[in-house]
Amino acid sequence: MIILLQIRRAVQSARKALMAEFVPRNLGFSHITREEIIQTHTRPLAQQILSNVTSAPAILVLDGTHIYIQKSGNYTFSRRSFSMHKRRPLLKPMMIVSTTEYIVSVLGPYLADPKNNDSSILNHSIHSNTDEIKTWVREDDIFVVDRGFRDSESLLNDLGIRMEMPAFIPRGQKQLSTEEANSSRLVTKVRWVVESVNGRIKTWRYLGKTLPNSQIPCIGDYVRIVCSLCNKYRPPINSGTFDDDITIASTMTMLAKKTNELQQFVLENGLGKRSMKWTSIDADSNTITDFPRLTEGDIRNLTIGVYQLKTAKSYAAEHLTDDGLFEIFVSDDIPNIVSAKIQSRHTSSKKYSLWIKYDITILSWYCTCKNGSRVVGMCGHISCIIWYLAFARYQNESCGIRDWTEEVDDAARSIDSSEDEDTVDYDGQEE
Template structure:
């Protein structure tokens, strides 16, 4: 019963008082049960299912490393250990100890929190969880501390030429990793004043994000245990690390891997992405040389009879090299249909269209994109968004237009299913003109 109480508390986030009522015991008895189970799990369960020492390096490489990751960043003949790192947030209440309150306050999130550092394999298996760390420590500072202190024998477990997949927040740790012989792979950074990544940088960034998503999904798996998604009282700070480790150990023991793709599919996709990553965007060059972004160029509004390649959603998924962009297509197209922008075709270059799509993040920003196609397939694409020059997959804007012309315009129900909730919320910035005129009449 104590184990049931503990797991229900973590999974549901119910208060101790409510749990005590449900189980018909006193609140003090419930607190003792939670404490005893937490202590027992940390002693006899977690060490067998979490931590760098709970399994061998060879076991992780053979059974928890995707062939796709080995092909993109490792070596299939001399396989490397590939780890994905990211910090997650556990929110806490304000402390009456002002010194701790300042240390635990995150300027980024605008609230107090602590940060466990999560290390996973490329299929989402939790290798270890370190911390929690104070909110004022960024990801790079935390990783540097882990390496300096050799937490859980990191330097012994990882060998030379192993790979860490990280995001841009770890950029200040790259030098230290290189000194240890560990290769850091992260999305490319843009120079000051640069508005768009080069094609090669955008391609390289796509290879990283294709692998790095698992740590984000792993962090989301932690937050499914609702107790850790709530704002925790400060008296629980000493036990946050235990709770996170227990949840991760349970996930390793009882949950399926986050990535379950077949080896053949992974290898085919990896070869395709590696091949495309060395290519340049020919349509970008064509657009710039012919000034196709200028208003003086003659474009015509496309008619409903526009002859576009008859491709399926599976074909579009092959273009995007994933499913994320495909999921956003209906939302982009709904806003496009409600706007006053048209799909334009070029009067001279057959099979070339231009579209302007609204950014989903910034109201004042729109992106021009071009798509080139033949009778049977999409041959080239280019978008003015930050990553729109890549040829390893397509950006969400290009994917949305392709999806609409190939699928959405023949199935409008897929678009209309996106609910607009703004009608249920009042916008104080918009004032009805008829109400203003009525008020003026009353004053007269």
């Protein structure tokens, strides 16, 4: 018991010392200037994609993360710390990072009830000038956020701050327009860094676990200490050279101005209607030998990122099972276009139709999913078909995604097998 008390006092002393000396020098708006963020901690890709002013603005990426806590016996606190999204009690720190994953500031932690959504947290921080945020930012600065910050737009506009956020699907529409999908992809190309930071701080085991409620007064300190250590000793992301950033940004901004010609062709000619004659083929069939053969690097250039390439392998792993083969179609009337149907990874009853036009290379694509009309990159459904037809079917290895279903008991499987055994013959007697 004496040893435990000594350890507790040592931890408290270390925490207080770090918060007094180390953290203020490595975290918070007062420890770094806007000029340092702009010159040292802003990727050229982000500046090229988002900035349209003569003087370079400060670009900050914001998102709330979560630290899980125990269920409380205080019912008021229990209700207010319970997240309806995660379905468990937690506290929410708000992360503010640069486009190179440098952590500028941490706000909170806040409660997790609906009154403490991302917009409410940001609005409260600006009104109360938390950590001097209102003093630090200037007009024409850019906040890159997700859709949870939509109610902060008017406040940011009053301050002259531009908010970049993925688009919403308008009421009555089933998918984003090409322009909306393209602009959303430009935002997500920059915004992903805050998700990486959230994952990075969870690699510290203590913050990745469910913390005891006795530690709630110290959670904010622990998060700030970890973020300060990351800023001081962890390197920034390595996402290519200056020239690579400029090349990718130029490509994306150029593509964002284009329309989806294949989408227009599909809709005008009714390629998605049942009356259209498509012939189903085996994905390994020699029927489509003229489909271009690409390397994974070539496909990555089409997807403009690695995420869609990763999801392509997961989609392929599902559709290459015995009961989930690819549905790929060709038409004699429409050369150099393949069609396919891909199972949604979220909804069992939903499949998406897609079309890919090709020649000696991939020319255009269109999918009926929410983001399927964009030309800045592509959705995971399209990347799956391209990855398989252009690359994977020529490889001897599997896609590397293992199905663990056979390793786990399945009640549905036993029910299905028993029903098959109890079949009924033409006399009405069980066989």
